[in-house]
Amino acid sequence: MSKVLKLGIIGCGRVAFHHAEMLKGIDEIKLVACCDLVEDKAKSLAEKTETKAYTNYHQMLDKEGLDMVTLATPTGAHYTHTKDILNYRPIHVLLEKPMVLRIAHGLELNTLAYKKGVSIFPVYQNxxxxxxxxxxxxxxxxxxxxxxxxxxxxxxxxxxxxxxxxxxxxxxxxxxxxxxxxxxxxxxxxxxxxxxxxxxxxxxxxxxxxxxxxxxxxxxxxxxxxxxxxxxxxxxxxxxxxxxxxxxxxxxxxxxxxxxxxxxxxxxxxxxxxxxxxxxxxxMAYGLSHRRVYEMLAKAIVHGGNAPVEFDDxxxxxxxxxxxxxxxxxxxxxxxxxEVESKRLGESNKQLLAQYLIR
Ligand SMILES: NC(=O)c1ccc[n+]([C@@H]2O[C@H](COP(=O)([O-])OP(=O)(O)OC[C@H]3O[C@@H](n4cnc5c(N)ncnc54)[C@H](O)[C@@H]3O)[C@@H](O)[C@H]2O)c1
CATH class of the missing domain: 3.30.360.10 (Dihydrodipicolinate Reductase; domain 2)
Known part of the structure; x- marks a missing residue:
């Protein structure tokens, strides 16, 4: 593993711009690429951060040799996107909150990450x-x-x-x-x-x-x-x-x-x-502690420290x-x-999810 982590952001919406700000000045992490299904959004964040823009995260994973991605796509797509990334090209995933909407999905992702030798890190910056x-x-x-x-x-x-x-x-x-x-x-x-x-x-x-x-x-x-x-x-x-x-x-x-x-x-x-x-x-309400999350992540991955928040926690x-x-x-x-799950939270809606799948 290189000493500087190569990071990509998937989902260039409201919170992704904040992530980019919070990454400034962290020497151990280098943001190299941004991806959004909407080209203008990917380009806008990429221009601001002087990185490359993608509209398909498989292509970003193929070309950029990333160590980690930050997933800031709509919450209900986190499970599907993370599972796909872990199966396609396993790398560490920093998963915006709420990490998943079903308990069973979280357990499945954690098992898959373990099998692939990578980690999923939840964001609870506050x-x-x-x-x-x-x-x-x-x-x-x-x-x-x-x-x-x-x-x-x-x-x-x-x-x-x-x-x-x-x-x-x-x-x-x-x-x-x-x-x-x-x-x-x-x-x-x-x-x-x-x-x-x-x-x-x-x-x-x-x-x-x-x-x-x-x-x-x-x-x-x-x-x-x-x-x-x-x-x-x-x-x-x-x-x-x-x-x-x-x-x-x-x-x-x-x-x-x-x-x-x-x-x-x-x-x-x-x-x-x-x-x-x-x-x-x-x-703003996102606070300033995403920076601390990234600093702890860099230490955990590069030098072997504690994750900011363990997955099970x-x-x-x-x-x-x-x-x-x-x-x-x-x-x-x-x-x-x-250990009961809600009957509705995280229910499947293939039509809505389909809007967020890579084309
Ligand atoms: N930690 C915090 O304080 C905090 C604050 C705001 C949002 N969030 C979380 O961050 C996530 C995103 O929130 P937001 O407000 O930025 O939403 P948003 O709708 O502004 O942005 C989501 C972006 O993801 C893109 N996207 C969807 N599917 C994609 C795919 N397959 N590939 C690439 N891009 C894709 C969309 O086009 C959109 O631009 C949510 O889970 C939200 O709960 C966390």
């Missing part, structure tokens, strides 16, 4: 925000004591025009609703900080726009460590985004993470001075999403160890 890391270290060191309550509260505005941007948005087969697309970051942080969840009870609704899946939901959760929690997410707040917070009430103190992507430590009773010291200004957040969906579908408590 875990690496300074504020989140400070709360994590406080929980590990006992500064906050035991988890009493863990709460997610997202009050955002996604009007109809947002769902109308692309045919995959808000569908069960390709995207999921507020919990899966937007809420996943905060739900993942809740798990990351407060620990694994034993059981959940959810109620979902569509209250602000017409989409297939939910734009609003409330859930109560019980952590394995005995603590209790609440997840309240809506995209039907108007006229603006108001709040995205994760708070932990511990037996010895309180931590509240806020800002637009848990980039601010708003309350931290063990050491209030850290509230300012550990808060970061970010220009990332998949546990998908398991939690399925438990929340299933609870809403069946109006009952769902235990995580039932």
């Amino acid at each position: 875990r690496f925000n300074t504020a989140v890391q400070r709360v994590k270290s406080a929980l590990v060191a006992g500064e906050l004591g035991d988890v009493v309550l863990g709460t997610v509260r997202v009050r955002w505005c996604r009007p109809q025009r947002y769902y109308d941007l692309a045919p995959w948005r808000g569908t069960f087969s390709m995207d999921g609703g507020a919990h899966v697309n937007q809420g996943i970051h905060y739900i993942d942080i809740l798990r990351y900080l407060a620990g694994e969840i034993e059981e959940v009870h959810s109620l979902f609704a569509q209250l602000g726009a017409k989409l297939e899946a939910e734009d609003t939901g409330v859930s109560i959760v019980k952590f394995k460590n005995g603590g209790l929690g609440q997840i309240e997410i809506t995209m039907a707040a108007r006229p603006d985004d108001f709040e995205a917070s994760v708070s932990i009430v511990g037996s010895r103190g309180l931590a509240v993470l806020g800002g637009i992507c848990t980039n601010k430590l708003e309350t931290f009773s063990p050491s209030p001075a850290d509230q300012t010291r550990c808060s970061e200004e970010v220009p 990332g998949l546990n957040t998908i398991r939690l999403l399925h438990a929340l969906y299933r609870s809403n579908e069946e109006h009952r408590w769902v235990r995580l160890d039932e």
